[in-house]
Amino acid sequence: MKRIKIDRSKCISCLTCVTACSVAHNGEDPRNRVVVSEGGVNTPIFCRQCDLPECVFTCMTGAMTKDPQTGYVTYDQKKCASCFMCIMACPYGVLKADKLQHKIIMKCDMCMDHPDQTPQCVAKCPMQAITLEEVAQPALIAARGGTL
Template identity: 30%
Template structure:
């Protein structure tokens, strides 16, 4: 089938009017809609270990806002062994939660499509109605942050409060509740976002980057030195 200029214009829904040799184009509604569509976001987070005091207000807020059952958690604050000698003892606190990987192993191994990456936000999430409880995603996650929800028996994890606070135009519950502002959240595709300002102006690291997962959870190290 030949694709003439007329056929092409007809197929795209564009109409060309010519008056006195001057062309006036009327674009299809599909083209206009595509032009007006908002660009995709790529949400990420920074946890500043130098500001975290281990109060776990973030974990409590996450549980309340997202109705996370007792016995499981979407995020944890891990405390290091004591550093220094009594009475000058300090601790290092770090966040353990979904990394929202650019290359998510959990998504690649899911046989039903329950685990997925939202291309409009970069958030890794779960279609609970598709989850069959096979546990492949739990086993594939190198960060070991997925769990089975005891109430609905599907895979569960942090989704940056996508269905709760984010849907209401708020920051994730953990960010809003942090008393020391140790958490910064935003769009990594926006050069002027708060999260990018922190990444550009502070020393940061990411967990297990050697695996090629490209995590979007960054951390400001508690102290200088080698990061394991």
Template identity: 65%
Template sequence: MKRIKIDRDKCIGCLTCTTACIISHGSADNRSRVVIDSYGKYAPIFCRHCEKPECVYTCMTGAMKKNQDTGIVEYDKDHCANCFMCIMACPYGVLKPDSVEHKVIMKCDMCQGTESGSPSCVKKCPMNAITLEEV
């Protein structure tokens, strides 16, 4: 399975990754995927697509699912009850409600279903700080 990794030493906080995500998904709500890390730098937060994802286990409607073929934790907003149990269960704190209506869970989907088909943040990072690696 592949995961997005970030080398914080290479990251300059330009937020090109965030812009690439917003363009890829056609929404300004993706801004909530950026935090200021413990070093005082801007840094994106990525879903780790856990092997045993707590968000999937706590989701009572099945809106969060682990795709066994791709290894990606997928989110179906049409099945979401907006209980936010997935947000509370995530040990990495990477799930967030959208910043507008607070009804959609914002999480990395590895750009599945988009034109690029692979993570835009990885492709667009000018410092090559973000990589897609096999784990």
């Protein structure tokens, strides 16, 4: 499984990752953001594609699922009831509703529909603070045949 990794010490809060996300999704709200703590620490916020995703467990309609092949948490807008349980359940505060309709969940899709099939936040980061790295599949998920 591949996951986005962040080296906060390299991040300069240039917001190139946020802009790249928005451009990759045809001008929609970005699925990521950068916050600066009181101490001045730059912190890019991305979906962690959790091993045991609370957003999936709380989704009543099956709009949020975990793909057993990629390990990515996926979102199906057509199944979404806009109850926002996934937003409330995310322990990292990553998920959010879109700013215009307040019906669509802004969820990282790892740019799977992009021609490069590479997260554009990773591809465009000028400081290489954001990388895509291979990680081992957790034993719990592997024991269940790749499913939750």
